[in-house]
Amino acid sequence: MERLGCLVCRKEFDLNVHSPFCPECAEPLIVVSKKKVRKFHLDRNLAVEVFEDYLPLDKIDPHFSLQEGDTPIIELHRLRKDFGLPPTFAKNECLNPTASFKDRGSVVAVQKAVSLGFKSIGTISTGNMAGSTAAYAAKAGLKSVIFVKEDTTNEKIMAAGVYGPVLVKVRGDYGVLFRASFEIGRRQGIYFMNSVDPFRIEGYKATAFEIFLQMESRAPDYVIVPVSAGGHIIGLIKGFLELKEDGYLPHLPAFIGVQAKGCSPIARAFERKKPTFSRFPNPRTVAHAISNPNPPGGNLVLKLIRETGGAMIAVSDAELLKAQRLLADREGLFCDPASATVLAALLKLKKGGKLGPRSTSVLVITGSGLKTVEDLSSDSIDYHEAAVGDLETLMADIF
Amino acid sequence: MERLGCLVCRKEFDLNVHSPFCPECAEPLIVVSKKKVRKFHLDRNLAVEVFEDYLPLDKIDPHFSLQEGDTPIIELHRLRKDFGLPPTFAKNECLNPTASFKDRGSVVAVQKAVSLGFKSIGTISTGNMAGSTAAYAAKAGLKSVIFVKEDTTNEKIMAAGVYGPVLVKVRGDYGVLFRASFEIGRRQGIYFMNSVDPFRIEGYKATAFEIFLQMESRAPDYVIVPVSAGGHIIGLIKGFLELKEDGYLPHLPAFIGVQAKGCSPIARAFERKKPTFSRFPNPRTVAHAISNPNPPGGNLVLKLIRETGGAMIAVSDAELLKAQRLLADREGLFCDPASATVLAALLKLKKGGKLGPRSTSVLVITGSGLKTVEDLSSDSIDYHEAAVGDLETLMADIF
Numbered sequence: 001m002e003r004l005g006c007l008v009c010r011k012e013f014d015l016n017v018h019s020p021f022c023p024e025c026a027e028p029l030i031v032v033s034k035k036k037v038r039k040f041h042l043d044r045n046l047a048v049e050v051f052e053d054y055l056p057l058d059k060i061d062p063h064f065s066l067q068e069g070d071t072p073i074i075e076l077h078r079l080r081k082d083f084g085l086p087p088t089f090a091k092n093e094c095l096n097p098t099a100s101f102k103d104r105g106s107v108v109a110v111q112k113a114v115s116l117g118f119k120s121i122g123t124i125s126t127g128n129m130a131g132s133t134a135a136y137a138a139k140a141g142l143k144s145v146i147f148v149k150e151d152t153t154n155e156k157i158m159a160a161g162v163y164g165p166v167l168v169k170v171r172g173d174y175g176v177l178f179r180a181s182f183e184i185g186r187r188q189g190i191y192f193m194n195s196v197d198p199f200r201i202e203g204y205k206a207t208a209f210e211i212f213l214q215m216e217s218r219a220p221d222y223v224i225v226p227v228s229a230g231g232h233i234i235g236l237i238k239g240f241l242e243l244k245e246d247g248y249l250p251h252l253p254a255f256i257g258v259q260a261k262g263c264s265p266i267a268r269a270f271e272r273k274k275p276t277f278s279r280f281p282n283p284r285t286v287a288h289a290i291s292n293p294n295p296p297g298g299n300l301v302l303k304l305i306r307e308t309g310g311a312m313i314a315v316s317d318a319e320l321l322k323a324q325r326l327l328a329d330r331e332g333l334f335c336d337p338a339s340a341t342v343l344a345a346l347l348k349l350k351k352g353g354k355l356g357p358r359s360t361s362v363l364v365i366t367g368s369g370l371k372t373v374e375d376l377s378s379d380s381i382d383y384h385e386a387a388v389g390d391l392e393t394l395m396a397d398i399f
Numbered sequence: 400m401e402r403l404g405c406l407v408c409r410k411e412f413d414l415n416v417h418s419p420f421c422p423e424c425a426e427p428l429i430v431v432s433k434k435k436v437r438k439f440h441l442d443r444n445l446a447v448e449v450f451e452d453y454l455p456l457d458k459i460d461p462h463f464s465l466q467e468g469d470t471p472i473i474e475l476h477r478l479r480k481d482f483g484l485p486p487t488f489a490k491n492e493c494l495n496p497t498a499s500f501k502d503r504g505s506v507v508a509v510q511k512a513v514s515l516g517f518k519s520i521g522t523i524s525t526g527n528m529a530g531s532t533a534a535y536a537a538k539a540g541l542k543s544v545i546f547v548k549e550d551t552t553n554e555k556i557m558a559a560g561v562y563g564p565v566l567v568k569v570r571g572d573y574g575v576l577f578r579a580s581f582e583i584g585r586r587q588g589i590y591f592m593n594s595v596d597p598f599r600i601e602g603y604k605a606t607a608f609e610i611f612l613q614m615e616s617r618a619p620d621y622v623i624v625p626v627s628a629g630g631h632i633i634g635l636i637k638g639f640l641e642l643k644e645d646g647y648l649p650h651l652p653a654f655i656g657v658q659a660k661g662c663s664p665i666a667r668a669f670e671r672k673k674p675t676f677s678r679f680p681n682p683r684t685v686a687h688a689i690s691n692p693n694p695p696g697g698n699l700v701l702k703l704i705r706e707t708g709g710a711m712i713a714v715s716d717a718e719l720l721k722a723q724r725l726l727a728d729r730e731g732l733f734c735d736p737a738s739a740t741v742l743a744a745l746l747k748l749k750k751g752g753k754l755g756p757r758s759t760s761v762l763v764i765t766g767s768g769l770k771t772v773e774d775l776s777s778d779s780i781d782y783h784e785a786a787v788g789d790l791e792t793l794m795a796d797i798f
Contacts, residue, residue, distance in 0.1 A: 066731050067471030077462050095494055099769060139731035155772050161780035164728035172787030180787060184794050329563035332465050332538035370498060370769040373554050381560035388571030388579060395583050
């Protein structure tokens with residue numbers, strides 16, 4: 001059985017999936033990696049198999065995988081030219097099976113759920129997490145329960161509901177719901193694998209390993225990633241820390257966590273040099289996937305970012321929406337507004353003279369724009385109309 | 400310069416991208432592959448580089464790629480058990496950069512466009528083709544023109560418009576528009592890479608090569624694929640034919656082309672043993688991506704399917720919608736209604752006793768369900784509602 005550790009209190013605890021938080025400081029617990037000889041199995045097919053030595057799984061059933069991971073890293077050569085940037089790459093997590101990075105966490109947590117004997121799993125989400133959890137439950141033959149906020153659009157409910165989960169639209173405070181889910185899980189034998197679940201975090205380490213391998217066994221200077229609850233960036237940092245521990249890396253990249261100005265509890269605490277964040281009042285941003293006013297991993301993110309010499313940055317909705325269009329229009333990458341924050345942050349660093357001329361950046365693009373088409377402003381996208389007979393005349397005029 | 404050939408008239412012609420149809424029989428022309436020693440370059444990164452020897456490209460600029468292809472093949476072990484099926488796999492083309500198989504064609508056609516000196520490309524589409532063409536144009540720094548039908552939803556216009564093409568909503572007959580596009584292209588120097596473009600078709604061959612490699616250098620017994628204009632299945636068949644020609648395969652798989660009953664011009668002609676298809680009157684199906692009443696590659700598909708011992712099958716909207724839910728609910732795969740036709744066809748073959756107990760099938764899943772969420776019937780997806788305080792009681796009741 002894994003031991004979980006609190007990085008703040010430096011204490012270890014037995015695994016209890018219904019209570020993955022430190023009993024003393026309430027910060028999320030993470031898996032204590034057992035010291036052993038670890039290596040990458042590059043001859044294997046699935047990412048979870050390639051990185052098996054780094055994962056807290058006794059066994060991997062390939063039937064539970066939807067072939068997540070192994071996502072492309074793409075040089076953004078046109079944006080580089082446009083803005084005089086140093087080498088810039090996008091790690092495109094949209095090309096996961098349910099079109100977001102969440103799948104990397106789901107596959108590990110679902111394997112763990114099955115090995116612990118659970119027949120049901122659950123999560124709380126308004127978007128990416130719902131679809132990912134329900135899809136992996138379906139593939140593994142588990143029941144799933146998804147709690148969504150009352151203002152979730154019908155389209156998002158359908159996109160998760162298609163996988164056959166028990167779906168509940170819940171009225172009330174999200175923080176209360178978060179805690180209630182673990183209690184319901186404990187009573188009804190449902191493993192609620194929420195945003196900072198320790199096994200999800202283990203799954204996100206694979207993104208760090210892939211970036212390292214795709215950059216020819218080097219780390220970039222910057223890894224820039226959107227931050228919501230905090231699980232994703234914690235996993236990325238843990239992955240690079242393990243690479244360093246195993247002697248693959250002389251030093252870590254700088255991690256830049258990005259939030260939307262309209263909901264930036266962690267970035268605000270970072271800027272004000274506070275040790276912990278406060279709940280963000282009246283969150284308001286188009287980047288819904290990262291609009292979390294009270295992130296359960298927030299303090300741990302602050303600590304890890306500071307210890308590794310990184311930074312938290314906030315960008316405005318105008319900046320991130322502009323970045324979203326730039327990624328599509330210049331690089332053919334259509335991501336969601338939350339993902340676009342990372343380009344906005346890079347351009348801000350560049351403008352502030354804070355980017356070395358030879359510093360390499362990897363932008364982690366976390367989710368597909370196809371799930372948030374309704375958030376594109378329609379007056380920013382023009383179209384013409386014509387009868388087929390008038391088309392030649394129109395085209396001669398406009399093209 | 401490539402030569403194009405008509406497989407019906409057995410004649411060859413010089414390449415003219417503005418008129419890729421046989422001047423004698425009007426069937427689509429395909430690239431005549433030059434005889435040479437060809438091999439797979441498995442040590443390379445991009446699919447277009449791996450299969451370069453099989454592609455009519457003088458040079459490949461990796462900067463034009465969005466890292467299309469190399470998509471997963473996944474065993475559908477739960478559906479296999481549910482329905483007593485022989486080995487069944489899904490080739491998941493949703494995991495291409497713009498979430499459909501079209502990207503494999505776009506990357507090859509765009510490379511060709513640049514090498515021919517074009518600064519602008521175009522296409523006609525209501526969905527997948529629009530996004531793919533506009534995205535690849537953006538990445539290559541080309542202008543793009545997208546003609547869409549007047550009933551195209553605003554959401555689909557936005558999902559293509561985000562890449563910055565010139566978009567025109569066109570009123571009138573789709574067949575007339577198809578021909579008009581080539582004329583506009585000729586006059587204005589725009590390479591209209593439409594559905595049966597010969598270089599798109601070359602790109603689709605890569606799917607055949609990957610299936611072969613992923614099945615451990617064998618072909619499956621059946622390759623089942625949705626059919627609209629015909630370009631995709633023509634490319635798949637051409638790919639397997641080239642594998643056979645080069646001695647990799649003793650015999651071809653049987654190709655099963657699937658259409659929706661509500662728009663099945665090719666399947667109807669096949670069933671009635673007609674040499675050519677007739678325009679399908681009053682098309683009506685939820686599988687919009689394959690609702691083409693007058694497919695430009697239809698007769699060629701009929702000919703190739705017959706010559707290789709395959710079949711065309713039509714499935715009803717009820718069958719394909721049920722199959723769509725089965726793929727999501729049992730296998731965690733959320734595809735569009737058009738893609739789901741392939742599972743519906745397989746179940747039909749099984750029910751009719753036409754599937755050998757050891758025959759292996761590959762279902763080609765062509766596009767993501769995320770682009771057609773509005774086509775899910777909302778009364779087929781249930782959800783509950785509760786205040787957070789009542790959640791425990793509700794869950795005890797329903798779970």
